[in-house]
Amino acid sequence: MLDIRRVLAVFLQMLSSLQNVVDEAGDFTALEQGVCGTVRGTANELLQLLLEGMDRKLQEERDKTRWALIHRKARTLVTTVGEITIWRRYYRDKQTGERRFL
Numbered sequence: 001m002l003d004i005r006r007v008l009a010v011f012l013q014m015l016s017s018l019q020n021v022v023d024e025a026g027d028f029t030a031l032e033q034g035v036c037g038t039v040r041g042t043a044n045e046l047l048q049l050l051l052e053g054m055d056r057k058l059q060e061e062r063d064k065t066r067w068a069l070i071h072r073k074a075r076t077l078v079t080t081v082g083e084i085t086i087w088r089r090y091y092r093d094k095q096t097g098e099r100r101f102l
Contacts, residue, residue: 014042043081
């Protein structure tokens with residue numbers, strides 16, 4: 001589940017950053033690099049929001065009679081849009097004692 005306000009804030013920041021790139025670029029190479037960096041940063045933030053939203057959805061939809069939340073753990077992923085750090089929820093199966101991420 002996405003928080004639309006957070007997504008909107010990311011896009012508004014991207015537009016502001018792109019305007020700064022256009023205003024400050026001295027040549028085509030600077031413009032191209034600025035746009036690429038801005039878009040990559042935006043994709044990074046959106047990917048992080050999506051993954052955290054998926055983890056929240058799994059928490060809400062899990063079988064609460066079976067899976068107990070133990071803790072949250074930070075995990076850093078290397079992606080094509082850069083490193084992202086997300087928080088994953090770790091669970092214990094009340095029936096078998098198995099521990100895992102959902």
